[in-house]
Amino acid sequence: MELKNKVALVTGGGTGIGRATSLLLAERGAAVAVNYSRSGAEAEETVQFIRNAGGRAVAVQADVSRDGEVREMVDTVVREFGTVDLLVNNASITRHIPLDDLEAATEDVWDELYAVNVKGMFYCARAAAPWMKKNRQGAIVNVGSIAGLTGLGSSAPYAVSKAAVHGLTKSLARALAPDIRVSSVVPGAVATRWWAGREEQMKRLGGSLLLQRIASPEDIAQLICSVLEQESMTGQIITVDSGQTL
Numbered sequence: 001m002e003l004k005n006k007v008a009l010v011t012g013g014g015t016g017i018g019r020a021t022s023l024l025l026a027e028r029g030a031a032v033a034v035n036y037s038r039s040g041a042e043a044e045e046t047v048q049f050i051r052n053a054g055g056r057a058v059a060v061q062a063d064v065s066r067d068g069e070v071r072e073m074v075d076t077v078v079r080e081f082g083t084v085d086l087l088v089n090n091a092s093i094t095r096h097i098p099l100d101d102l103e104a105a106t107e108d109v110w111d112e113l114y115a116v117n118v119k120g121m122f123y124c125a126r127a128a129a130p131w132m133k134k135n136r137q138g139a140i141v142n143v144g145s146i147a148g149l150t151g152l153g154s155s156a157p158y159a160v161s162k163a164a165v166h167g168l169t170k171s172l173a174r175a176l177a178p179d180i181r182v183s184s185v186v187p188g189a190v191a192t193r194w195w196a197g198r199e200e201q202m203k204r205l206g207g208s209l210l211l212q213r214i215a216s217p218e219d220i221a222q223l224i225c226s227v228l229e230q231e232s233m234t235g236q237i238i239t240v241d242s243g244q245t246l
Helices: 016-027 040-052 067-081 107-134 156-176 199-208 217-229
Strands: 007-010 031-036 057-061 086-089 138-143 180-187 237-240
Touching: 007 016, 007 067, 016 031, 016 040, 016 086, 016 217, 031 040, 031 067, 040 057, 057 067, 067 107, 086 107, 086 217, 107 138, 107 156, 107 180, 138 156, 138 217, 156 180, 156 237, 180 217, 217 237
Parallel strands: 007 031, 007 086, 031 057, 086 138, 138 180, 180 237
Antiparallel strands: none
C-alpha cells in the first residue's frame, strides 16, 4: 500500500516515536491526524512542522482510554480529511515501580495502564475500522514493547499491558481480515524523553547491546511505515531492539 494520499491517525503523535512517525508519514504523502491527550503544545508543533513542509495535518485531542472521546476523534478526522486509512496506536503510559514491589502495583495503577495501553488501542481500532472496511483496505500498527516479551520493564503492570497489546494485535488481525491488516512493532530501548535525567544509564545500555546503539524514534518510525505499506503481512509481532532480547 502506498502511503501517498492516505489518511493516517497517530495516537500520542506529538512526541517521541509518535512525532517521528507523524513526520515520516507526512513526508511520504499521507495526511496526518496527530492525537494528543495532554501534550497539546507538542502536537501543534508537530502539525506546524508538517504544514511548513507542505503537508496536511491536524491536531486532535482525545483521551484514548475513553471510548466516547475516541469516537469523537475519529469523527473529527473524517470531517477534516474524509476518511481514515491508517492507524498507529502509539499512545501509552507507564509507572516506574520495582518489579519486586508487588504492593506498589495497586488496583489504580493496573486500571490506569490497562485503560490507556490496551483498551485505548482497542477503542481506536474499533472506531477507525468501519472507514477502513468501507474503503476495502486499511492498516493498523500497535506499538508494543520488549517488556511484553521479557517481563522486564518499568513496572509489572506496564510489561503485562504490553504483552496484552501483542495478544490484542493477533485477535484484531483475525477479526478485521481481509480488509484490514494489523501488526505490532515492538521496540526495545529508544532515545526519547523517557530517559530524561538518566542519559548515562541509556549510554551504558547502548554499549551493551549487540549493535551498540540505542534506537532513535526515527528508526522505529521507519519500521512502522514499512509495516503499514506491506500488504502481505498481518498478525505479526516485529521486534526492533538492537539485539537487546537475544
